[in-house]
Amino acid sequence: xxxxEQDPGPLSVPExxxxxxxxxxxxxxxxxxxxxxxxSRKGPELLMYTYSSGNKEDGRFTAQVDKSSKYISLFIRDSxxxxxxxxxxxxxxxxxxxxxxxxxxxxxxxx
Amino acid sequence: xxxxxxxxxxxxxxxxxxxxxxxxxxxxxxxxxxYQQALGQxxxxxxxxxxxxxxxxxxxxxRFSGHQFPNYSSELNVNALLLGDSALYLCASSSPRGAEAxxxxxxxxxxx
Numbered sequence: 001x002x003x004x005e006q007d008p009g010p011l012s013v014p015e016x017x018x019x020x021x022x023x024x025x026x027x028x029x030x031x032x033x034x035x036x037x038x039x040s041r042k043g044p045e046l047l048m049y050t051y052s053s054g055n056k057e058d059g060r061f062t063a064q065v066d067k068s069s070k071y072i073s074l075f076i077r078d079s080x081x082x083x084x085x086x087x088x089x090x091x092x093x094x095x096x097x098x099x100x101x102x103x104x105x106x107x108x109x110x111x
Numbered sequence: 112x113x114x115x116x117x118x119x120x121x122x123x124x125x126x127x128x129x130x131x132x133x134x135x136x137x138x139x140x141x142x143x144x145x146y147q148q149a150l151g152q153x154x155x156x157x158x159x160x161x162x163x164x165x166x167x168x169x170x171x172x173x174r175f176s177g178h179q180f181p182n183y184s185s186e187l188n189v190n191a192l193l194l195g196d197s198a199l200y201l202c203a204s205s206s207p208r209g210a211e212a213x214x215x216x217x218x219x220x221x222x223x
Contacts, residue, residue, distance in 0.1 A: 043201055043214035098167055101153030
């Protein structure tokens with residue numbers, strides 16, 4: 001069993017729709033949770049960073065963490081074609097250690 | 112702020128050869144980590160350097176080695192290249208204060 005499970009997609013949505021992404025994990029030692037966006041052939045770009053359970057909002061992006069269920073989510077409101085990318089959930093056990101990536105979900109937002 | 116910079120951007124090598132990839136961290140960052148990303152997969156942790164020492168290592172063979180310089184820049188060396196080493200190699204830097212890691216654009220290595 002992988003430490004972090006993420007549906008690879010692709011997930012296709014029409015412009016303006018809400019994109020819903022999620023990951024599950026098995027190691028309860030994970031304490032820091034991040035979402036990265038990666039465009040084709042580019043390096044990952046940090047979108048959201050959370051430490052505790054609950055919600056965090058930043059513009060059109062909302063990240064949710066449920067440590068009791070070992071489940072994290074990312075919602076993108078009012079999706080745009082420029083949101084078409086691969087979204088990676090990333091977890092780590094401490095503030096300086098290695099990052100554990102999910103496989104990434106490819107999102108396609110159609111005009 | 113230039114962010115994390117990596118060089119070269121693309122590289123083609125022959126099986127059995129050796130390769131060196133370079134990374135300059137974001138200003139103010141002292142920790143550099145290297146990741147390997149195969150096509151269609153998430154990045155896999157290779158190792159991390161802090162204070163010029165390898166602090167943590169992932170499940171990669173000894174053919175993968177690295178170095179960090181006093182100015183915090185870093186190199187990744189891979190010896191005896193295999194076809195399976197073809198991947199995007201990513202460098203990430205972070206500060207002493209938190210887990211937020213910033214990635215470079217990567218070096219795409221093709222082994223033929």
